[in-house]
Amino acid sequence: MTAAAAPGPGKGELVYQQLRADIEAGTLPPGAPLGELALVARTGASRTPVREALRRLAADGLVELAPRQGARVSRVSLRSVRDLYDLRALLEPEAMRQAARAPGSPLHAQLPRVRAELVRLQRRSPSAARSAAFYALADRFDQAVADACPNAHLQRVLADLRPHSARLRNLSHLDPARIETSLVEHLRMVDALAAGDAEEAAAACAAHLAQGLATIVATLRQDTGGVLDDLDLPLGAR
Amino acid sequence: MTAAAAPGPGKGELVYQQLRADIEAGTLPPGAPLGELALVARTGASRTPVREALRRLAADGLVELAPRQGARVSRVSLRSVRDLYDLRALLEPEAMRQAARAPGSPLHAQLPRVRAELVRLQRRSPSAARSAAFYALADRFDQAVADACPNAHLQRVLADLRPHSARLRNLSHLDPARIETSLVEHLRMVDALAAGDAEEAAAACAAHLAQGLATIVATLRQDTGGVLDDLDLPLGAR
DNA sequence: GTGTGCAAAGATGTATACAGGATGCACCGC
DNA sequence: GCGGTGCATCCTGTATACATCTTTGCACAC
Structure with a gap:
């Protein structure tokens, strides 16, 4: 059901x-x-x-x-995007660390399947379906990492931030090429978690976030014709 | 009105x-x-x-x-206390950094008055009234620091955490001697902010949180007779 | 032609009435 | 005496009706 x-x-x-x-x-x-x-x-x-x-x-x-x-x-402003990613950069690497140190969690049991799916997606040719599949997988991964955190308060905050991130991704139609780099970044995170290397996992997460912010800002700049600087943007064009 | x-x-x-x-x-x-x-x-x-x-x-x-x-x-568990302070240790020093770099904020205008009040409290003899006055001042200070953060998402999360911290303080009747050390820690934070030294402010904040956690855990252990380890405690006695 | 004031309409804030489900207890059976 | 079942009662979840405020449009005066 x-x-x-x-x-x-x-x-x-x-x-x-x-x-x-x-x-x-x-x-x-x-x-x-x-x-x-x-x-x-x-x-x-x-x-x-x-x-x-x-x-x-x-x-x-x-x-x-x-x-x-x-x-x-x-409403969403360029400033709010930066703020969101600054905060994620503070929290999610720490979540990665904690998740890496919780080997008994359901996350670790899923890692091999997630990795296999990432590799499979890497070999597929670019398409809207592939993008959708990847984002769905990435969302499940992020959720699993958060759930693996023993810190309930951190879990709550991460859950609060997740819909904001998802909205940003869907508001700005990202460059399909971004999928490629994001796949590699996720593989790095998965491997670090599987190896139990907390610091490497945190570093991989930080790098992933930095790349994501750069991509989204560039996309928004392009969508809005560079008009915004601290302005509210009415909507993701389309 | x-x-x-x-x-x-x-x-x-x-x-x-x-x-x-x-x-x-x-x-x-x-x-x-x-x-x-x-x-x-x-x-x-x-x-x-x-x-x-x-x-x-x-x-x-x-x-x-x-x-x-x-x-x-x-309900509150010892684990949730640790979780809360872990998260605060992640967020509040960063908030201090950002506040230190925002010289135009209302926070900086209040700093001299806050400092004078802290010194005044230092000279008063211990009493319940002094404790209440100090906590009220500390709350106003924390609020002002959060408000000085340009990051709206961070502000939101800090606002979410504040009532949890306040509840912990009131659930555990803290050692009045704690006031003394906390006063000194606050003076250090205020001076760092006034000097615009972001890293010193962050370090002072981190130290303050570490001390606060140690005090609360010790108090809770004492209140509950050391029975709890991951248990829910029914209430702060009294 | 412009600005002010009023009036009507629509929306939210609040209160209350109704329906479905969970809990606790009493009674019956064993 | 003990365990299980059935019922009564209270609770939350939902729906709707009423009061109040904000807003918008128009008319009138300047």
Whole structure:
């Protein structure tokens, strides 16, 4: 069973996940108004679960909530992108270290399969399907690394940051060539984790983040014609 | 007017702040059940704002929300204490660095007053009032440092962590002698910030956190008779 | 023609009513 | 005496109705 209609998760949870997915995917672009009435019509739920979902998303920083004025998808600026990557550069290498030192975790059991899948993707020719498969794999990997952290607070913060990163990736249509380098970077991380080399894993993660930031900034600059410098960008063009 | 009864902040906001303050202060100890009905009676608001407040607190990690089973104040374990301080040790020194490099911020304008107040407190004889005054000052200082960070994501995470730290302090009745050392550590941080020495400020912050963790762990060990090792402690005694 | 003021409409904030599920206890059977 | 089942009660999850505020559009005065 994938997910039953009503009995399993509550309706508020469903609305939350749907809205979050739409925001991450860019279907709901930054700045998009989120009227409760409109969301009731969109999701079929009542105002109560809709409100609950909006509050949770606001706590995640994915929507901005103006009192008596409604909700909007939170806007993105070049500065916020840099801020996000600065913070990830602080946290994720540390998460890698901790994960590398937790050999009994489910992460380590998955590593051989992840590695095999990465190699398989390396041999495929570039295509949208390959990109999608890689990103799905990378997301699962990041999640597994975070879950392997014994530090629950760190896990919570990383989980908070993940949707922001996902949104950035989907807002800016990245250069397909980026996949190649990112594959290599992930292989380096996987191998370091498998070897239990915490510092190498952390270094690989830091390098991966630096590359990712450079790519996204370049892409955003190109998409917006270099107009932005600290401006809010209305949406990922397309 | 300071703050009108109803018109200014919404009722949900009021309930949230009240509950959060009670959790931080320890009035609502870890594990305490938070029935919506009981909170309605306690706060005078209706169930809708109460629910909103509970969701926000759950997002902060201050309450645990079991579906169809109600909310409880989140429990605290020795491990969670270590986790929290590990994370703070990662984030707050970096925040200090960034704050030290933002000379135009309101923080720097406040530094002379904060320093004078610290010196004044140093000369007072130990008392509960002095402790309370110091903690209030330290909280304002931490807040000002976080606000001086240009990184909005970092600000958000630091704000999320603050109530957890405050709760720990109030759960464990700290040794009054700790105030003395903490005063000195704060003076070191303030002076480093005033001098614009980012690395010295970060080092001072790290030292302060290490001392704080050691003190709290020792206090908790003593309070619980050393029974806990990874156990949940029911409450900060008293 | 411009600016101000008012009024109507739409939205959010709040309160309450209804439905489904979990927990605890009492009763029955063994 | 002990274990299991069934029911009663309370709770949360959801839906809807009401009150209040913000906003927008228009009319009028300057």
